[in-house]
Amino acid sequence: MKANHSSVSVALAGSGGAGVMTAGNMLLEAAAAAGYYGLMTRTSGPQIRGGEAAAMVRVSTFATDAQDDRFQVLAAIDWQNVNRFATELPLGPESILIGDQAHGEPPEVFTKTGARYFPVPLKQLAGQVQGGWPNMIALGVLAGLMGLPAQALEAAINKAMKKGVEAGIAAAKLGLAQAANLDGFKLKEIPAKSSRWLITGNEAAGYGALRGGVRFVAAYPITPATELLEWLSPALTKVGGTLVQAEDELASINMALGASYGGVPALTATSGPGLSLMIEALGLGVTAEVPVVVVDVMRTGPSTGIATKSEQADLNIALYGLHGDAPHIVIAPNSLSDCVAATEWAVGLAESLQVPAIVLSDQYFGQARAVVDVPAFEKKSFHRAKANSNGQPYKRYALTDSGVSPMAIPGTPGITYTADGLEHNERGTPSSQSGDHLAQMEKRARKISQLDPGDAWASIEGEGDVALLTFGSCTGPAREAFARARAEGFDARLVSLRMLAPAQPAKLKQALAGVKRVLVLEQNHSGQFLRYLRSEYELPGEVKSLRRPGPLPFRPEEIYREIVRP
Amino acid sequence: MKANHSSVSVALAGSGGAGVMTAGNMLLEAAAAAGYYGLMTRTSGPQIRGGEAAAMVRVSTFATDAQDDRFQVLAAIDWQNVNRFATELPLGPESILIGDQAHGEPPEVFTKTGARYFPVPLKQLAGQVQGGWPNMIALGVLAGLMGLPAQALEAAINKAMKKGVEAGIAAAKLGLAQAANLDGFKLKEIPAKSSRWLITGNEAAGYGALRGGVRFVAAYPITPATELLEWLSPALTKVGGTLVQAEDELASINMALGASYGGVPALTATSGPGLSLMIEALGLGVTAEVPVVVVDVMRTGPSTGIATKSEQADLNIALYGLHGDAPHIVIAPNSLSDCVAATEWAVGLAESLQVPAIVLSDQYFGQARAVVDVPAFEKKSFHRAKANSNGQPYKRYALTDSGVSPMAIPGTPGITYTADGLEHNERGTPSSQSGDHLAQMEKRARKISQLDPGDAWASIEGEGDVALLTFGSCTGPAREAFARARAEGFDARLVSLRMLAPAQPAKLKQALAGVKRVLVLEQNHSGQFLRYLRSEYELPGEVKSLRRPGPLPFRPEEIYREIVRP
Amino acid sequence: MNAPITSPALTAKDFKSDYKPVWCPGCGDYSVLTAVTKALAMLELRPENVAVVSGIGCSSRIPAYTTCYGFHGVHGRSLPAGTGLKVARPDLTVLVASGDGDGYSIGGNHFLHACRRNVDLTYIVMDNHVYGMTKGQPSPTTEPDWSSKLAPGGTGVREFHPLVIALASGANFIARAFSGDPNGVAALIVEAVRHPGFSFVEVLSPCVTFRPEQRGWKESARPAPVAYTDDPARAARRLMTDDGFNIGVLYKGRRAPFAGLPAAPTHSLADLEGGFRL
Amino acid sequence: MNAPITSPALTAKDFKSDYKPVWCPGCGDYSVLTAVTKALAMLELRPENVAVVSGIGCSSRIPAYTTCYGFHGVHGRSLPAGTGLKVARPDLTVLVASGDGDGYSIGGNHFLHACRRNVDLTYIVMDNHVYGMTKGQPSPTTEPDWSSKLAPGGTGVREFHPLVIALASGANFIARAFSGDPNGVAALIVEAVRHPGFSFVEVLSPCVTFRPEQRGWKESARPAPVAYTDDPARAARRLMTDDGFNIGVLYKGRRAPFAGLPAAPTHSLADLEGGFRL
Numbered sequence A, B: 001m002k003a004n005h006s007s008v009s010v011a012l013a014g015s016g017g018a019g020v021m022t023a024g025n026m027l028l029e030a031a032a033a034a035g036y037y038g039l040m041t042r043t044s045g046p047q048i049r050g051g052e053a054a055a056m057v058r059v060s061t062f063a064t065d066a067q068d069d070r071f072q073v074l075a076a077i078d079w080q081n082v083n084r085f086a087t088e089l090p091l092g093p094e095s096i097l098i099g100d101q102a103h104g105e106p107p108e109v110f111t112k113t114g115a116r117y118f119p120v121p122l123k124q125l126a127g128q129v130q131g132g133w134p135n136m137i138a139l140g141v142l143a144g145l146m147g148l149p150a151q152a153l154e155a156a157i158n159k160a161m162k163k164g165v166e167a168g169i170a171a172a173k174l175g176l177a178q179a180a181n182l183d184g185f186k187l188k189e190i191p192a193k194s195s196r197w198l199i200t201g202n203e204a205a206g207y208g209a210l211r212g213g214v215r216f217v218a219a220y221p222i223t224p225a226t227e228l229l230e231w232l233s234p235a236l237t238k239v240g241g242t243l244v245q246a247e248d249e250l251a252s253i254n255m256a257l258g259a260s261y262g263g264v265p266a267l268t269a270t271s272g273p274g275l276s277l278m279i280e281a282l283g284l285g286v287t288a289e290v291p292v293v294v295v296d297v298m299r300t301g302p303s304t305g306i307a308t309k310s311e312q313a314d315l316n317i318a319l320y321g322l323h324g325d326a327p328h329i330v331i332a333p334n335s336l337s338d339c340v341a342a343t344e345w346a347v348g349l350a351e352s353l354q355v356p357a358i359v360l361s362d363q364y365f366g367q368a369r370a371v372v373d374v375p376a377f378e379k380k381s382f383h384r385a386k387a388n389s390n391g392q393p394y395k396r397y398a399l400t401d402s403g404v405s406p407m408a409i410p411g412t413p414g415i416t417y418t419a420d421g422l423e424h425n426e427r428g429t430p431s432s433q434s435g436d437h438l439a440q441m442e443k444r445a446r447k448i449s450q451l452d453p454g455d456a457w458a459s460i461e462g463e464g465d466v467a468l469l470t471f472g473s474c475t476g477p478a479r480e481a482f483a484r485a486r487a488e489g490f491d492a493r494l495v496s497l498r499m500l501a502p503a504q505p506a507k508l509k510q511a512l513a514g515v516k517r518v519l520v521l522e523q524n525h526s527g528q529f530l531r532y533l534r535s536e537y538e539l540p541g542e543v544k545s546l547r548r549p550g551p552l553p554f555r556p557e558e559i560y561r562e563i564v565r566p
Numbered sequence C, D: 001m002n003a004p005i006t007s008p009a010l011t012a013k014d015f016k017s018d019y020k021p022v023w024c025p026g027c028g029d030y031s032v033l034t035a036v037t038k039a040l041a042m043l044e045l046r047p048e049n050v051a052v053v054s055g056i057g058c059s060s061r062i063p064a065y066t067t068c069y070g071f072h073g074v075h076g077r078s079l080p081a082g083t084g085l086k087v088a089r090p091d092l093t094v095l096v097a098s099g100d101g102d103g104y105s106i107g108g109n110h111f112l113h114a115c116r117r118n119v120d121l122t123y124i125v126m127d128n129h130v131y132g133m134t135k136g137q138p139s140p141t142t143e144p145d146w147s148s149k150l151a152p153g154g155t156g157v158r159e160f161h162p163l164v165i166a167l168a169s170g171a172n173f174i175a176r177a178f179s180g181d182p183n184g185v186a187a188l189i190v191e192a193v194r195h196p197g198f199s200f201v202e203v204l205s206p207c208v209t210f211r212p213e214q215r216g217w218k219e220s221a222r223p224a225p226v227a228y229t230d231d232p233a234r235a236a237r238r239l240m241t242d243d244g245f246n247i248g249v250l251y252k253g254r255r256a257p258f259a260g261l262p263a264a265p266t267h268s269l270a271d272l273e274g275g276f277r278l
């Protein structure tokens, strides 16, 4: 068996209590310990807890947060209801199925892909080790199939298990031995190991918030944003901040506004249903010019939808959901690890422009765990312009050229004022005069439209007269598709937008100069991104929409085909 | 003085308690009694009650709900703070100012327009009548200046006053006599009097709701939608329905959904801040396929904005405010009296497509009172498709060709089901399968996209290679501008969209065939309508945006200039 | 389309659907489901004349597990939806089901106002002192010192007292039940449905997954020591000092329920046009 | 930027801004404004160290009429905004102002949870039993038989009892005031601000425009016949039977307030990265 794979994807499935997530996490840790990059995503049945589940682990010699086209290995502790995951676990004739004869044959939906079946007596082998479990045998088999070294596996088990380490290691080694008998998918060696983190998108966004200066968070739990909050709660306490669990999302966003009005950068995190409830207060942030950040970890909509699955369909509400003309910021991280920088940036923009900012993450980023290179942080400084008394009557909403007016922070004498969601004049006094309304509308629009995001507005890769436009978690598979095309000598342009609002027509125009064919890639049904692009930009050449709703992620192969299509 | 005016606009201003609204209403009634069309709008200062106010009355020989370019007469009981209304009361050199010397001279902001000032001793004259009031004198003056007959004035006073009718009439007659001394603006005679209503847009929308079959309303008061609810409350009781005052908008929209689920067509009315709070539940209506109608009487935004003034800036939230992909209906009445038919239609569409519908009215329509021709109602029948047991397992969300699936109404045996905002399969059972999600997304999109609104989607008037696109209350001044242009031999196309969602690209394409120049008219700052048009349609030729935020309405003259501009 | 008068009596089984609940094995909500179906059979209702309305949460999944009409709405809004339904359709029996997060946290305002409004429906809250569905965060009824990922060491916030709030807001019937005794829960639901106006049944329903210690509720729950009162002041005194484990009807009021849609119109649409006509 | 230690004592006038209120002549809220400014002077605070947070309504216009920092937010959300502010800035004195519509109707849920949470702020509700700003609709405290355009003949819905709800939810200080006696209101606000935790002052503040009969409140309001209690059960009994016109402090609790932002960090950001590092 040659070590010629630069990426191997395996899935481990089984019913509740089988320990597939535990084993999946250890496999990821083992891959990391061996110097590889890795990504783990998960899926489970409808049960609140304990039903069938699958851990999907991809190990690679290159950094990626995308799932591959197919899984090389699907292993199952048992096959109970695993067929429900068939669409999420694409296999091919080169794939192999691992299962325990004691639990019957693999479901037809998997065997009909042409995947070869190799039974392994997981249960029986586990019985050979005192305190051994079938999932640890499976872990060993999977690690062995990829060619992960035994030491890495041991290290991972040591790190993860509180008790039963010996038994775990013994069982995993039995699994490793089984793998030696099988045709595997050995990973290429990875040369130098860079400095890495093991992190989920939710943790990354939480950390980005803290880097941006957030010290107050108010929130209401909601899948798939809850882990972001659960990571932030103790972390905030450590850095001198706090998290308040609010009674609902109306409270959480208004608490955040109150704290921010008090001078403390503030954030909340939620998903679609919660964002819906925050719309009114976001408008208050716009009019009263109080910075605030909302991280929307998008899930499948509309309404309650599918709480545990991903989709990119909150673009409309994020961009256009507010009543009235309410200019604000919308930022989308374009990789799992970019959740750090994108959230930090959003906080900086909110603070420096005194405006609400929405970060569009999604369930895919939020709940996936990946080995990533430690991000290089730029030293940008975004600060809230604070006012001090100069003896003049204070104009909170002064009509400055930039549209930004220095803000008085409670406690500062001589410049007290009332922040107001009613239309107002420069002093902040409510006004129903059309002149004041127009002047303040223009001020609020100006501070957003004058913003120059530099190169941060998008990541642009490649050359050529085909361009693919996308955002968020579709970027990962697109990057991989581009790499494949490029490897075959076909270059094209990948433009992944990070700044969705304000739109950057001049920059996109430049990025698309000379382009003849535009592909617009997004994970939703109605083409929200396409519609947004059409309304804000002039797209050159022939435009094709590549879209489908969640939860199935785009695979590199399908994007690749569209890029190179003659 | 020749009776050669087809339209006269007058304003009566004064401080709190001066009775300007009472007099304005009587003037409107008198005009109606004399066979004219009329329109009354109002403005007032920031005080909750009693501050300065102005009644603006336009009387005309043709039906219109637009304000004219300028006021022919500005009368003031006193001038206290009336200058605050200067931008709302445009005057010209042909205009006249009426005021009482006892209250000083008219403010410079009015005199500098070139308007001539004619003092009338309102107070002193009122003193001549036992129980007489200056506002009744002013009423007489204004009626006289337009040439309204004394009988019409008497009839109006008789109708409006509970006591003091004699004194009122006597005072008004003194005013009439004063007018005889002045150069007035006599109205042309109006030939045959058609059958008319005197109605506000809010009443019209309320009546349209009842015509559509609405029998349950739940709502929370908000300016400027409150009068719609106040009209509906007793009216509903009469027709066998009811109105529940909810604790907030979250409750009102969910109550409406509950009633509608029970088979009773249901509605709520609100304005921007309230609509913001209804967003989540509207998504539920989409996913669970429960019809519901929301009338959004738009006011100046964003946030609390200017509660008492008009703007067309809730288009974004109405079209795109829902999280996830949530196809629904958005309808805009294009005249005050169209509030009846548009709302009735919205109810019919919601019911027959089992989907939420939003009606975009605005403060201008809602609170203006006008003499209108009794609308001719089409006999369309829109019904909710109801299911009955046929012995088969009931599929509430069956994948029909039309996308509409017959709905079981509680009480019907054999076909019970659970309506669900979770994604589900045809039976309504929650499902996180991508296949079910896609199928249901397509079903929900299909029923909207397959809808053929016939000619009702827009009103299209005129010919030529210039087209003006607009919606809602901008249509009135546009119609008047077109009439003027046409009178000068310059024809153009006016397309006022009534159906905003779903978009009707094929119909608009046809309507714009051959057009070289497109004007897009809307009353908001960011060009929401323009952006919507760009994203949904291919606009031919050169496109120009005519827009400004509220509250000042567009005047026919400024639109006219843009149409005929070489 | 009403059921024929001679239809045979139904049993609890006829009210249980064949969907497999997503609940964890041992979850208290299974017994509540059993109790609801028993109660409906005891009330001699037919599934098509009953609607079960809920919000979002493990507990709020209950409607589809019955054979009644169900409305599984958005988080926290079960009471408004149930209110709209009952006012519009006074002929239906409406049960509103909720959890401590759905009903007392995000839905707290509707609880206050539903108690005041006194629409004739029955409100059943499955209280497990935790957010089960979102995997273990503190709810309003959670003890202040219960440690969780979101609030390590506890929230420090005093528990919400649902029965006291219900009484203070004007609920017309207040009972506490324990899911460990499904027959007892059923009997209380029957009484609640029969009582006119807004009836509130708080059901202690353990979350075995995130609050396994609640298995101990079996030991704490006991019949209330005294019979219910119809005097709000007396009920207040009792409920303010109650330890949360007295089971039974605790208060019954005599307020008249909120009126539903009138049976028949008194005017035609044309009559209304009269108001506009010149 | 703190005020110099030697700054001269301020008077009520120093807390009154020069904006002309939009209120109707005779509105009870004028006296509440006076009382607030007097109380702040009596508390020897400085305007820059006080924040007045409100929602939407006539009453909610109060922040800008003071010289303090003000936050005039959206309808019904004054308490969350005030909570966020006070938790983030424990050094400030935070007054939250509301009306019976803003605070008890749309804002009812935040009221419940603010009482429980016990953040150290003072909540002043100007209760006029009507929606003044939107021109005369029934509020939660409106009498069930009060006829209005929206509810001809009355809503038929039982009034909301704010003090009972506050107590039931855990408020730490409960008082009722009457705007007809601004000095009395001021004294109660002083006491409320000084009491740690969540202090609730319900102020009967007539709407002379839509409820002119409330001018008669002058006759009804009287000092509470007994001194306040710190026993919730006793307070409950009193408040349940109280006719709504007993003025004074009615309950004082001893719960510890909710903690604000910690004074200093214990870790650096780099420390947190340790958790991700491989």
Ligand SMILES: Cc1ncc(C[n+]2csc(CCOP(=O)(O)OP(=O)(O)O)c2C)c(N)n1
Residues within 6 Å of the ligand: A220, A221, A222, A223, A249, A273, A274, A277, A304, C056, C057, C058, C059, C060, C075, C098, C099, C100, C101, C102, C103, C126, C128, C130, C131, C132, C133, C134, C139, C207
């Ligand atoms: C608007 C909104 N916010 C948050 C959520 C996430 N959420 C779903 S269920 C739930 C809590 C449920 O708790 P509870 O009512 O006690 O039900 P349990 O699961 O404990 O039975 C939350 C916060 C949501 N679905 N919608």
Ligand SMILES: Cc1ncc(C[n+]2csc(CCOP(=O)(O)OP(=O)(O)O)c2C)c(N)n1
Residues within 6 Å of the ligand: B220, B221, B222, B223, B249, B273, B274, B277, B304, D056, D057, D058, D059, D060, D075, D098, D099, D100, D101, D102, D103, D126, D128, D130, D131, D132, D133, D134, D139, D207
């Ligand atoms: C979300 C939302 N809904 C409704 C309104 C309209 N509104 C403004 S003030 C108000 C009621 C205020 O009543 P209250 O708090 O008693 O204040 P008052 O005017 O009586 O002092 C309402 C319903 C609004 N501004 N925002």
Ligand code: SF4
Residues within 6 Å of the ligand: A048, A049, C022, C023, C024, C026, C027, C028, C029, C058, C059, C128, C132, C133, C206, C207, C208, C209, C210
């Ligand atoms: S998580 Fe708790 S409440 Fe939810 S189903 Fe499991 S045991 Fe029941």
Ligand code: SF4
Residues within 6 Å of the ligand: B048, B049, D022, D023, D024, D026, D027, D028, D029, D058, D059, D128, D132, D133, D206, D207, D208, D209, D210
């Ligand atoms: S309407 Fe009533 S509450 Fe509002 S300012 Fe006037 S008197 Fe005061």
Ligand SMILES: [Mg+2]
Residues within 6 Å of the ligand: C057, C099, C100, C101, C126, C127, C128, C129, C130, C131, C132, C139
């Ligand atoms: Mg719970």
Ligand SMILES: [Mg+2]
Residues within 6 Å of the ligand: D057, D099, D100, D101, D126, D127, D128, D129, D130, D131, D132, D139
């Ligand atoms: Mg009030």
